[in-house]
Amino acid sequence: MDRFVLSKEKTPKFITEIIAKYNVFAPVExxxxxxxxxxxxxxxxxxxxxNSKVPPxxxxxxxxxxxxxxxxxxxxxxxxxxxxxxxxxxxxIRPCDAKSFAILDHVFKGDYEDPYYLTKRENTILVxxxxxxxxxxxxxxxxxxxxxxxxxxxxVLLTDIGDKYxxxxxxxxxxxxxxxxxxxxxxxxxxxxxxxxxxxKKAVDIITRHTKTDGIVDKLDKIFDxxxxxxxxxxxLGCGTCTYLCPTCHCFDIQDETTMSEGARIRVxxxxxxxxxxxxxxxxxxxxERMNRVRNRVYHKYNYYPKNYDIIACVGCGRCxxxxxxxxDIIDVVTEAGEVKV
Amino acid sequence: MNTNPYQPWLxxxxxxxxxxxxxxxxxxxxxxxxxxxxxxDFNFLPGQCTMVxxxxxxxxxxxxxxxxxxxxxxxxSVMKLGKVTSALHECEPGDVVGVRGPYGxxxxxxxxxxxxxxxxxxxxxxxPLRSLINYVVDNRKEYxxxxxxxxxxxxxxxSYKQEFAEMEKRKDVNVHLSIDxxxxxxxxxxxxxxxxxxRVKPSPKNxxxxxxxxxxxxxxxIQNLEQLGFTEEQIFTxxxxxxxxxxxxxxRCNIGNLYVCKDGPVFSYKQLKNIQGER
Numbered sequence: 001m002d003r004f005v006l007s008k009e010k011t012p013k014f015i016t017e018i019i020a021k022y023n024v025f026a027p028v029e030x031x032x033x034x035x036x037x038x039x040x041x042x043x044x045x046x047x048x049x050x051n052s053k054v055p056p057x058x059x060x061x062x063x064x065x066x067x068x069x070x071x072x073x074x075x076x077x078x079x080x081x082x083x084x085x086x087x088x089x090x091x092x093i094r095p096c097d098a099k100s101f102a103i104l105d106h107v108f109k110g111d112y113e114d115p116y117y118l119t120k121r122e123n124t125i126l127v128x129x130x131x132x133x134x135x136x137x138x139x140x141x142x143x144x145x146x147x148x149x150x151x152x153x154x155x156v157l158l159t160d161i162g163d164k165y166x167x168x169x170x171x172x173x174x175x176x177x178x179x180x181x182x183x184x185x186x187x188x189x190x191x192x193x194x195x196x197x198x199x200x201k202k203a204v205d206i207i208t209r210h211t212k213t214d215g216i217v218d219k220l221d222k223i224f225d226x227x228x229x230x231x232x233x234x235x236x237l238g239c240g241t242c243t244y245l246c247p248t249c250h251c252f253d254i255q256d257e258t259t260m261s262e263g264a265r266i267r268v269x270x271x272x273x274x275x276x277x278x279x280x281x282x283x284x285x286x287x288x289e290r291m292n293r294v295r296n297r298v299y300h301k302y303n304y305y306p307k308n309y310d311i312i313a314c315v316g317c318g319r320c321x322x323x324x325x326x327x328x329d330i331i332d333v334v335t336e337a338g339e340v341k342v
Numbered sequence: 343m344n345t346n347p348y349q350p351w352l353x354x355x356x357x358x359x360x361x362x363x364x365x366x367x368x369x370x371x372x373x374x375x376x377x378x379x380x381x382x383d384f385n386f387l388p389g390q391c392t393m394v395x396x397x398x399x400x401x402x403x404x405x406x407x408x409x410x411x412x413x414x415x416x417x418x419s420v421m422k423l424g425k426v427t428s429a430l431h432e433c434e435p436g437d438v439v440g441v442r443g444p445y446g447x448x449x450x451x452x453x454x455x456x457x458x459x460x461x462x463x464x465x466x467x468x469x470p471l472r473s474l475i476n477y478v479v480d481n482r483k484e485y486x487x488x489x490x491x492x493x494x495x496x497x498x499x500x501s502y503k504q505e506f507a508e509m510e511k512r513k514d515v516n517v518h519l520s521i522d523x524x525x526x527x528x529x530x531x532x533x534x535x536x537x538x539x540x541r542v543k544p545s546p547k548n549x550x551x552x553x554x555x556x557x558x559x560x561x562x563x564i565q566n567l568e569q570l571g572f573t574e575e576q577i578f579t580x581x582x583x584x585x586x587x588x589x590x591x592x593x594r595c596n597i598g599n600l601y602v603c604k605d606g607p608v609f610s611y612k613q614l615k616n617i618q619g620e621r
Contacts, residue, residue: 045607073397113345114348116348140576252586256395280584286583307599335352
C-alpha cells in the first residue's frame, strides 16, 4: 500500500482532476440530509458528515433499473440496455459502506453474473473517507474486519489528520486513479503515519456500541423457534425502512411497465418486511406473520449469509437503528439473541 | 449464448393443450425457441425449471413438464391463478413469449438407474413428475419397477389424459389414478392420494419415491411412505415458492439459507428435515 498526504488546500484541485476524467458521486448536503449525488464542482461536496441517509449502494445497485425494453404483447421484440454506466468515482464513501460492496459482490457474482451491478462495480473506483467521528449507533468494530478508518475495502482512503489528509492507495484501481497526481500527493512521513494511527485509535474509541458476533451463526441455528422472535417483532410496523436503507440488502422485485406501444422490464428494490414479498398466487404465504419477516431479516444477515458466503451481511452502519420508527435496534437484537437460553 | 441472465430468449407457442377446464384451468404450452442454436443448447434434466414471460405482464417460474428426451421444444403446464398465468391462458399458438433457464437442480436420473421408482403426484404437482416419468419411460430398461400414483379432485381434473391412457396400456408401467370423491363411471380408486399410496403399497426395497402436490398432500404422503418403510434418503420432493429472478439473487424463495430456485427445487426429505426455515 502506498501512503501519501494531500493538503486540504489542494483537495479541491485533487477532486477537480478526478471530475475531469470520471463521473464523480460525493456526499452532498441538502436541507440537513446528506446523499451521494453526482457533482461537477468540488464546492458541492460536504465532507463534514457522519454518513449519508441512503447508502451509496444505490449507485451500483439502483433502486429502480431498467433491465431491458420491449414491445408489449405477443410479437416479441427486445431492446437490450447498455449496462455500462461509465467510469465512476465514489468520493467520500465510508469504510462500512465500501465493505457492503464486498458483501454484495457474492450475490451478484456466482453462477449467474448480474451485468447491471457488476459492470458498474468494475467501472467504479471507491475513494473512501475515514470515519473520524462515528455516530452514536455505529458498530462497525463488532465485526472481524473493517473499522471506521479501514482501507480494507476501498481503492483509496483519505483520513483527516488535521491540516491534511492521509492518503492510502490500496488497489490497482487506486494506483491508476492517483498516478498522475504526483504534484498533489506527497509521500507520507513517519510522523504522518503516526498521526493517522492516533486519529484511527480515537475514532475506534468513539464507538461505544458493540455486539458479540462470535458464534452468532450457531446460536441462531438453536433459537429459530424461540418465542424471543415474537417479542422482537411485536412493535415492528413492517415499514421496511431498515431494509431500504441497509447497505447490504439486495432483494428486488421485477415488474413489467408498459404504455400502449412501449414496455420495460424493471427491477426495483424490494423488502422482505412486506407480506406480498413471499405471497404466492394460490394465497399461501410461507412468511405470513410479522415475526416470520423480522426473523428473516436478522437471519438473512447473521445466519443465512455467513452460511452461504462466510461473511456476516451487516457492516455496522447503524442506519436501520437510526431510522426505525419504533426503535428496533439490531445491536440489541443480536446481543439478546446471544443471551437467549437454549 | 446470452450473457445477461435476466434477458429471455424469444420462443413461439407452437401448441396449447387444454388439460383441465374450469376455474383453475390447466394448459400445457409447447414452446419452440426462435433461435435454433438456443433450442439445441437448452439442455435440461427432469426437475429443472424455466422462467417464462409475457412482455408487459411479467414472468413466472415453471417446472419444465416435458422430458429432455423430447427434442426440439419444451413444455410447461400452467394453472390459471395469478396475473401472468391468467394472461398466458389467453395466448394462442403463434404468440411469442420470453424464456430463460434452465434453472435449479434436477432429479438424480443417473443415480437412480437400476432402482424401482414410485411417483406420487397430486393436481398440478404432476407437472415436474411428468418430465421425469416420460424420461424414465423413454429410458425404460435403465430402471426397475415403475409405479405412477396420481390423484386429482374429480375425473375432469386429470391432466395428461392421453399420455396416461397410453401408459396404462404398457405392461412395464403401473399406473394408479385416483379421484377424491366418488363419480359415476369411475372404476379406479376413490380417496386421497396418501390413502391410495398405502393401498398400492410399494416396497421400499431398492426404491425411490418422488412426490409433488399440495403441501398437505406431501405431508401425509411422506408420513405414509415412512410407514411403508421408506427412509428419508429414499424420499424426494420438488418445491415451489414465489420467485422473481430464478437465479438466487432477488431473495424471496429462501428456505433458511437455501434458495429453492438455485439450490432446489428438488430436495430429499432428509435435506428438508434439516433445513430450518419457512416453507
